[in-house]
């Protein structure tokens with residue numbers, strides 16, 4: 001199918017096939033928020049060989065910045081962090097993804113919290129923009145873990161309360177766009193999840209993907225980026241804590257998952273080790289390192305981008321969803337993990353607790 005679409009807002013966009021061959025060019029005089037304009041002008045009318053996304057990142061006044069998310073055109077490091085987005089307004093296209101009456105993707109709790117921990121919950125919500133219908137997924141499947149991390153927001157809120165920690169979470173379903181994936185990773189827009197076909201993602205066009213990134217992924221990441229930069233500029237200790245949940249069974253993994261809690265890290269295991277010691281001392285839990293899966297730069301976003309690449313302490317919690325399904329259990333887990341986190345951080349860096 002040949003598609004052709006132009007946008008005066010972005011300065012121009014054409015797509016010739018489902019997975020690429022996109023021609024992207026910038027409007028003359030377009031003001032870019034980062035990088036030299038020379039670098040960006042070289043992107044004019046280039047042929048994108050692989051699946052790629054043109055992202056309209058942020059309007060600055062009447063100007064728009066454009067990022068081409070393509071591995072063959074830009075160094076990956078430039079893809080992983082949004083660009084100068086501190087002042088992104090809650091801008092929405094008139095005919096864009098989110099309607100004016102739909103919630104902001106970003107939830108922000110205790111922005112003045114005193115804790116060194118910054119709590120993130122990427123898969124907190126399961127909203128789907130009205131313009132996308134149900135993505136072709138049944139209501140029963142939209143209530144499953146494939147749409148969001150069951151129980152994770154409740155635990156995050158309790159952690160935030162107990163630690164007096166700032167919490168940033170995302171309200172839209174990961175089936176729309178996965179906010180814990182680099183945008184260039186194919187699983188950012190999943191087409192099959194735990195046996196369920198996501199029909200609305202099967203023939204996703206580049207402009208459609210760009211819109212989801214622009215209105216959900218990037219505003220969320222931009223808020224986190226802004227908060228982390230602001231904290232570091234103020235010399236505030238900052239420890240990244242991301243909260244997720246997983247299922248006891250999954251079609252992609254043949255064996256049951258015995259762990260109550262997974263402590264996920266990539267290169268820096270200091271916090272995971274200290275937490276394991278604390279949890280061993282206080283609880284009868286099955287705790288796994290990098291279970292039920294490993295955390296990697298390629299398949300994860302928050303811990304690599306906000307913690308490890310900056311040399312900050314960080315950890316991803318994966319909690320089995322059946323132990324945090326009920327609100328009372330979420331509170332109990334929030335309390336137990338808050339205590340362990342405080343003690344673990346004291347072991348590592350006593351000066352900041």
Ligand SMILES: [Zn+2]
Pocket residue numbers: 122123149243244245
């Ligand atoms: Zn998750």
